[in-house]
Amino acid sequence: MSSYAARREALTTYFDRTAVEAWSRLTSDAPVSKIRATVRAGRDAMRGTLLDWLPADMTGKRLLDAGCGTGALAVEAARRGAEVVAIDVSPTLIGLAQERLPAIEGPGSINFRVGDMLDPWLGRFDHVVAMDSLIHYQTPDIVRALAELALRTNGSVLFTVAPRTVLLTLMHAAGQLFPKSDRSPAIVPVAETGLRRRIGREPVLQGFEVGRTRRINSRFYLSQAFELARVAPQDEGRRP
Ligand SMILES: C[S@@+](CC[C@H](N)C(=O)[O-])C[C@H]1O[C@@H](n2cnc3c(N)ncnc32)[C@H](O)[C@@H]1O
Numbered sequence: 348m349s350s351y352a353a354r355r356e357a358l359t360t361y362f363d364r365t366a367v368e369a370w371s372r373l374t375s376d377a378p379v380s381k382i383r384a385t386v387r388a389g390r391d392a393m394r395g396t397l398l399d400w401l402p403a404d405m406t407g408k409r410l411l412d413a414g415c416g417t418g419a420l421a422v423e424a425a426r427r428g429a430e431v432v433a434i435d436v437s438p439t440l441i442g443l444a445q446e447r448l449p450a451i452e453g454p455g456s457i458n459f460r461v462g463d464m465l466d467p468w469l470g471r472f473d474h475v476v477a478m479d480s481l482i483h484y485q486t487p488d489i490v491r492a493l494a495e496l497a498l499r500t501n502g503s504v505l506f507t508v509a510p511r512t513v514l515l516t517l518m519h520a521a522g523q524l525f526p527k528s529d530r531s532p533a534i535v536p537v538a539e540t541g542l543r544r545r546i547g548r549e550p551v552l553q554g555f556e557v558g559r560t561r562r563i564n565s566r567f568y569l570s571q572a573f574e575l576a577r578v579a580p581q582d583e584g585r586r587p
Contacts, residue, residue, distance in 0.1 A: 411464070494551035
């Protein structure tokens with residue numbers, strides 16, 4: 348089994364069984380501990396950042412919410428008119444997302460799916476967002492996943508990684524304070540220079556450039572967003 352597939356299986360068990368209660372609560376309005384409140388605030392800021400990098404009007408645009416969890420980002424994109432495909436390996440989280448789905452006014456829609464975000468049958472997209480769904484994978488697997496997603500994307504692929512910092516190391520130590528049953532499969536810290544180098548070397552990503560980046564740090568939540576934007580095709584007519 349590839350390292351990507353092995354990690355995906357561990358994450359399925361974690362998000363579908365081990366942590367489903369905690370994750371359901373974190374992604375709701377229910378009261379949470381002070382530590383988890385900082386995580387919730389950080390995640391809200393991250394979702395806001397990624398949404399800011401998408402067009403304000405997404406009418407007629409297809410968006411893939413890759414690893415959608417309980418679907419908060421998918422809902423906001425659909426409210427902007429997007430046709431959203433929201434996929435997650437956890438059937439339980441997809442069930443929760445469907446239960447929580449508010450009425451979407453306007454032309455937007457959400458098609459919730461259980462499965463792997465890299466499934467080619469999902470079709471082509473204008474934008475792909477992978478918020479905190481690649482943070483448990485090794486850097487080579489992240490870049491391969493980005494390449495597969497980019498192959499099917501006309502516009503941009505927005506994703507997050509856990510940046511390799513001294514702080515993250517300290518947070519991992521603090522993570523030991525959580526009950527063992529609540530601990531997630533290890534988050535893999537990613538060095539930004541190595542990530543950019545691998546993206547630069549990946550043949551499929553030659554048509555893309557790393558655009559905006561933003562790190563969100565709210566004490567117990569640390570994650571960095573990147574925008575991979577398709578470079579406009581050269582105008583053949585203007586070439587010498
Ligand atoms: C930390 S949660 C984030 C969920 C959501 N994006 C959010 O920000 O609320 C990561 C999610 O990615 C999903 N996931 C991980 N690997 C996946 C894969 N290969 N395909 C689909 N979903 C995946 C997990 O099941 C989990 O729900």
